[in-house]
Amino acid sequence: MPELEPESEIAAPGLTVGEPLPLEKAPAAGSTGRPRSLWSDAWRDLRRNPVFLASALIILFLLFISLWPSALTWESPLKCDLAHAQEGSGPGHPFGYDGQGCDVYTRTVYGARTSVTVGVLATLGVAVLGSVLGGLAGFFGGAGDAVLSRVTDVFFAIPVVLGGLVLLSVVGSDTVWPVIGFMVLLGWPQISRIARGSVITAKQHDYVQAARALGASSSRILLRHIAPNAVAPVIVVATIALGTYIALEATLSYLGVGLRPPTVSWGIDISAASPYVRNAPHALLWPSGALALTVLAFIMLGDAIRDALDPKLR
Numbered sequence: 001m002p003e004l005e006p007e008s009e010i011a012a013p014g015l016t017v018g019e020p021l022p023l024e025k026a027p028a029a030g031s032t033g034r035p036r037s038l039w040s041d042a043w044r045d046l047r048r049n050p051v052f053l054a055s056a057l058i059i060l061f062l063l064f065i066s067l068w069p070s071a072l073t074w075e076s077p078l079k080c081d082l083a084h085a086q087e088g089s090g091p092g093h094p095f096g097y098d099g100q101g102c103d104v105y106t107r108t109v110y111g112a113r114t115s116v117t118v119g120v121l122a123t124l125g126v127a128v129l130g131s132v133l134g135g136l137a138g139f140f141g142g143a144g145d146a147v148l149s150r151v152t153d154v155f156f157a158i159p160v161v162l163g164g165l166v167l168l169s170v171v172g173s174d175t176v177w178p179v180i181g182f183m184v185l186l187g188w189p190q191i192s193r194i195a196r197g198s199v200i201t202a203k204q205h206d207y208v209q210a211a212r213a214l215g216a217s218s219s220r221i222l223l224r225h226i227a228p229n230a231v232a233p234v235i236v237v238a239t240i241a242l243g244t245y246i247a248l249e250a251t252l253s254y255l256g257v258g259l260r261p262p263t264v265s266w267g268i269d270i271s272a273a274s275p276y277v278r279n280a281p282h283a284l285l286w287p288s289g290a291l292a293l294t295v296l297a298f299i300m301l302g303d304a305i306r307d308a309l310d311p312k313l314r
Helices: 038-047 050-067 104-140 142-156 160-170 177-202 206-213 218-230 232-255 266-276 282-309
Strands: none
Touching: 038 050, 038 282, 050 104, 050 282, 104 142, 104 177, 104 218, 104 232, 104 266, 104 282, 142 177, 160 177, 160 232, 177 218, 177 232, 206 218, 218 232, 232 266, 232 282, 266 282
């Protein structure tokens, strides 16, 4: 038989025999190789969402004029001259005058401070109170959970506007605190129920059971493992509710039981301009438009955050 020749070394394309294979490509600078979290994915999606960008710009502008209204107007919102009552726009007064001769532009700018303050403080109070009560009830369960469920059912049965008419007509004040307290009183059950359901869902996950098996305390499990993974629905609902609370403040002020003059509020201006809407429609349209744009911006922001934080919508 012919003698077999030894097998020759087979070289990879582009390589000579005996040349070492190239090492794997090193990761790009700044790359950690870790999988992205829900929050990083959400932020990446939000930055590419035009709805989020538009609503965020509107809200940032509202926050700016709420903190520094004098940057956009040079007059006092309480300065009125009956000689200019119901006049249209003119030099230095682009929105015209209302029925009392007050500059509509100045009052619209200063009205943002009151509306945003009431909305933000009411939302913070509702989110904190509802999240704490609902989270504890969902985590520990038992009699406390049953009692909280029945209490929330009672509050859900109270009409919000009717409750505001009754409560605020008794508790009269020239400050925003009674209105904020009323919103917190009737608004926390919604956040509480959402937080409760989110905590109940989160505590069934394997990582929670593993932490419990390793001897982690209840407070550590709740604060370190459950709360960060259960807070997303609360943030979404609270963001949308902020716009609702701004609209509710304007409604109560329009009905005469919310904020009262000399407080500058869009609801007060809308109520004052309603009787002479045919003669001076501008006095009604500008504060109404500012209110509608603000509420729409917060609702759009909440919808964008919900879409980014819900993995089922990806």
